[in-house]
Amino acid sequence: MGTVHVRYWQLAAFLLAILPQYDRLPSWLLAGVVLSCVWRLPSVERRIGLPGTIVRILLLLAGLAGVYTSHNTLLGPEGGVSFLILAAALKLLESRNARDIFVLGILDFFLLATAFLFSQSLLLTIYVAVALVGIVGALLVQQQRQGVGLRRTVWRAFVLVGQAVPLMMILFVFFPRLPPIWTLNLTQSTGKTGMSDTISPGDIARLGQSSEPAFRVEFEGEAPPTRELYWRGLVLSRFDGKTWTQGNEVPVEWGGGVPDGSIVNQDDTLQSVNYRITLEATDKPWLFALAIPRSNTREVGITRDFRLLKRTPVFSRFSYDVTSYTNDPMDSAGLSAWTHRENLSLPANANEQTKAQARRWRALMGSDARFVSYVLEWFRKEPFYYTLEPPPLGENRIDQFLFKTRRGFCEHYASSFVFMLRAAGIPARVVVGYQGGEKSPLGDYWQIRQMDAHAWTEVWLPGRGWVGYDPTAAVAPERIERGAQGLANDASYWGDSGLSVMRYGNYKLFRQARQMMDYVNYRWQKSVLGYDTEDQTSLMRRLVGDTSLLKQLGIMVSLLAVLGISLLLWALYGQRRREHPVDRLYRRYCERMARSGLVRAAGEGPHDFASRVAVSQPKEAERAMQIAKVYGALRYREDAPDTPVMIRRLKRLTRGRG
Amino acid sequence: MLSADMNMPFATFFKKRWQNWLNRRIPPVREVTLNQRRIFIFLSRQGGMASLVLVALFVGGINYANNLLLGLCFFLGALFVIVIHHTYANLSGLRITAIAARPAFAGEDAAFILRFDDARGREHESLLIEWEGSTLPVEWVQGATEVTVPLPTQRRGWYRPSRLRLSSLYPVGFIRAWTWLDMDMAAIVYPHPEASELMPVGAGTDGEGETRRTRGQDDFEGLKGFTPGDPLAHVSWKHLARGQGMLTKHYAGEEAQSDVLDWNALPGLPIETRLSRLTWWVLTLSQQGRTYGLRLPGHELPLDSGLDHRDECLRVLALFGRERS
DSSP, rough: OOOOHHHHHHHHHHHHHHHGGTTSOOOHHHHHHHEEEEEHHHHHHHHHHHHHHHHHHHHHHHHHHHHHHHHSOOOOOHHHHHHHHHHHHHHHHOSHHHHHHHHHHHHHHHHHHHHTOOOOHHHHHHHHHHHHHHHHHHHHHSSOOEEEEEEHHHHHHHHHHHHHHHHHHHHHHHOOOOSSSOOOOOOOOOOOOOOOSSTTTHHHHHHEEEEEEEEEEEEEEEOGGGGGGGEEEEEEEEEEEEEEOOSSOOOOOEEOOTTTTTTTOOOOOOOOEEEEEEEEESSSBOOOOSEEEEEEEETTEEETTTTTEEOOOSOOOOEEEEEEEETOSSSOOOOOOHHHTTTTTTTSSSSSHHHHHHHHHHHHHSHHHHHHHHHHHHEEEEEEEOOOSOOOOSSHHHHHIIIIIOOOOHHHHHHHHHHHHHTTTEEEEEEEEEOOOOSSSSSSEEEGGGGGEEEEEEEEEEETEEEEEHHHHHHHHHHHTTTTHTTTTTTGGOOSSHHHHHHHHHHHHHHHHHHHHHEEEEEIIIIIITTHHHHHHHHHHHHSSOOOHHHHHHHHHHHHHHHHHHHHHHHHHHHOOOOOHHHHHHHHHHHHHHHHOOOTTTTTHHHHHHHHHHHHHHGHHHHHHHHHHHHHHHHHHHTOTTTHHHHHHHHHHHHOOO | OOOHHHHHOOOOOOHHHHHHHHHHHHHHEEEEEEETTTOEEEEOOHHHOOOOOHHHHHHHHTTOOHHHHHHHHHHHHHHOOOOOHHHHHHHTTTEEEEEEEEETTTSSSEEEEEEEEEETOOOOEEEEEEEEEEEEEEEOOOSSEEEEEEEESSSSSEEEOOOEEEEEEESSEEEEEEEEEOOOOEEEEEEOOOOOOSOBBTTTOOSSSOOOOOOOGGGGGEEEOTTTTTTTGBBHHHHHHHHSEEEEEEHHHHHHHHHHEEEETTTTTTTHHHHHHHHHHHHHHHHHTOOOEEEEETTTEEEOHHHHHHHHHHHHHTTOOOOOO
C-alpha cells in the first residue's frame, strides 16, 4: 500500500471524478485541483514534501472564502460541489495512510455522482460508467497485491462493475420511487437557451439559429397539420416602444380546472387533441401548449390568458399531459375593462406615421375584421421580406420597419401588426412560443427546436374572442407551412454572410445524424430519465396484471435472489483455475479406469494406483506403470526433462486403449 | 478497579462462551480448509463510509427526482452485493496447514510457520494474519505459500498462542471476511539467557572451569545413579548393600573437569534466575564446542556436545517445573 502504483490510480480516479464539472468550477479551484494533483506526483512530492498543518489550514480558509465569493454560498448544488472538490483536493494533500486513500476513493464516487445534478445526458452517463471502472480500479489497487498489471487490474474492475450492473438494473426497475423527503430547488443556472419573458429586438433571431431541442410532443392519434401547431408560451401585452413584456399578473387555476373565459364546460362538441410534452429544462415556470389547453398533471395550472404554468420553474426535463380544445374560443363573452385597456395601450409620441395610417384605414374599412384582413393583405402585397438578419432599427422602429426597411422576421411582423391594430382601437397582443416542429422519422413524436421559436398575435374580435393571426404567414407562408426546420434546408434562410454557406452545408450534412441522436435521446429520456411510479405500475400490470407494491417488491427480491444465488454458486464452485494440461490427461485416464471398475482413491499416489491396476488388470500393467512414471516426472520434478516430448508421450499413453 | 473486578466474571463468562462456541465451530486442528462454516463476513469500517455515500445518493436521487442519481445509488448497493461474493470467494477454499513452531528465548519472537494453499488451485489475494497482537500481510497465495509469523514470547515453557484471525478486504474494501483459527501449535520458549561470571558447576567452584582439582575424599560431593562408564571404584557399595541400587560417588574435582552445569551451584538465587544463568552457560559452552552436562533437580543430562544436546538441555531448562501434562 501507499505505493507509486496506488498513487497514480488515486490521482487518475480523482481527475475522472471531477472532469464533468470542469466548466462549472471557478478557474482558481480548477487550478488548485491541478496543483494538488501535481504536488502528489511521486517525483514532485519527493522533492518538496507535503504541506504542513498550518499551510493546509490556510489553504482551507482561502478555499472556503474563494468558494463563497464565487457562488455566494457554500450550499446548493454548485457551491456544494465546489466545496466538496475543495475538500477532496485538500484531503489529497494530506492523505498518508490506507484509510485516507479509501476516503478519497469513495469521495470520488460521490463527486462523480454530482455531475448528474447538472446534466443527465446519455453521453454523460456513458462517461460515468467508464469513470466508475476507473474509481473501482483505484479502490481495487489498494486491496490487491502489488504487481498486478494494469490490464489485469482494469479487467478486474470491469468485471466488478459488469457484475453489479444487472443487479442495479433490477433495483432501478422495481425499487419503489418515493416522493421527495423535502423539497429543494437547484439554483438558477443561467445561460440556458430558450425564451425569456420579454421580447426585445433580436431575441428570437438569436434562438432562430440554434438547433437545440426545446421540447418533444407525442400525440395521441393524429397530429394537427404543421400550420396549426402554434405552441403558446407567453402572452405579451405591454409595449414600451422597443420591448414587449407581460401584462398584469393574471390569476392561475391549479389542478386541472379551466379559467372563466373558456366554454369547455358548456359545450362538449369541441374538437380536442391529446398529447404529452417533454420540456427541456428552461429554468422558467411557463409551459407550452396549443390553445386552449387543459392538464391534469401535478404541479400544472392554467392562467387566465390560457397558458399552462408550473408551480416551480422547470429545472430539469419535465413531462406533462395536455388536452387542447382547438376550437374553443377564448374570452368570447367579453373582456374585462382593465384587460381591454391594457391591450390597447401604446407609448405616446412615437411611430406617429403608423398610428395615423392605422386610424385612416380603420375608418375606411368599417369593421374590425375587415381591417385585420386588409392589413394582412397589405403585408402580403407590399415588398416585405423574411430574414433572420434584418437591418438595424433606431427610434420609431415600427415606422422605420413598415415604411423603410421592410426586412425582418416574426418579431417585427407581430410587433408592428399588433401596433397597427391597437392604434386602430382593436385589442391585440403578441404571443410568443414555438411554431411547427419536425416529425421524427424514427420515433412517433415531434421535435420542437429553439429555431422554431416564433412570435405571432392574438386579436380580440367581438363575439369570437381572441383570434390568432400570424402576420409572418402573410409574408413568408412557407415558414409556417414547412416550419423553420424545413425552411432551414434552403440556403437563403441562413442569410447572406460568408459563414452561412458553411452553416447550410453542415446543417444538411448532420441532419440525418442529428435525427438518429434525437431518437436515441428521446428513448433515453422516456425510458430512463422519465421512468417513474406510473411506468412502474404499468410494467407491473403487464407482468402480473396487478399493481400491488408488495408484489413489486416480491419480484424485485426474487430476481435479486436468483442473481445472488448464481453469484454464490460461482463463488463456491466456479472460478476453478485452469487445470494443468498434464493433470487433465491424468484425470481423464483415471476416469476411464474408473469406468472399468478401478477407482483411484482420494489421495492415492499415481504409483500406488498403478500397482493396483497391475494386480487387477495385468494386461494394463505396463502402461499403468509408464503413465505413473511420466506423470510423476512431469508434475513432481522441478526439472522435468524435455517437457513437450513427455507431455506428448503421456497423451499417447493415456489415450491409447490397450 | 472495583468495577473492573465486578465486571471480570461477566467478561470472562462471555469470553469463555465465545471460545467454547468457536471451539465447537472451528475446532483446533493442524490443517483446515476454509468454508462457509468457518468464514464470517461483515461490513468493514470502509464499507460503513461507503454506505453513508449510498444513503446520501438515495436522498439526493429521491429529492431531486433524479433517476440517474438513484441509479448510481443502486449501483453502489449492487457493488456491495457483488463484493460480498468476491470477498467470500477470496477466503473460501483456502487451506491452512500448521508446519512448525520454532523455539525462542523468552522475550524474543517465536516463529510459527504456516502453509497456505488451495486444493482446487485457486489464487487468494491480500490476506491479513492478526495473531497475538502481530499483524502480517500475506500478499498472494498461489500454489503452496509458507508464511512465518513471529509472535512475541514472555515466559519460558510451552507457548500456545490464542486463535489467529485471518481476514481479507479484497477486492474493494467494503466487506471484511475473516475466520478465527486455532492451529493447535505450540512453541517451546527457553529461559531468557542471563550472563554470569562464575560457571555454575559443582558446589562452590571458583574458576571458569579451568581449575583442575585432584580427586579426593574431601571433595566428595554426592551420589548419583550409576551410568555405564562410571568407574567401578566410585560405586557406593554401602548403598548397594542396603538395597538402594547402584549409586556412584561424585567428587567436586571431577565436575570441574567435565563441566556439569548444576542447579545446586547457584544457591540462594530465585528459580528463574538460576535457569536463565544455566541457559546462558549452555549456550556459551555449546558455542565453544565443549562437552558439558546439566543437572537439575529431577533431571540429569550426561556429558555430551553438539546441537542436539544443546537443544535437549535448553528444552529441559524451558520446561523445568512446567511439564505439559
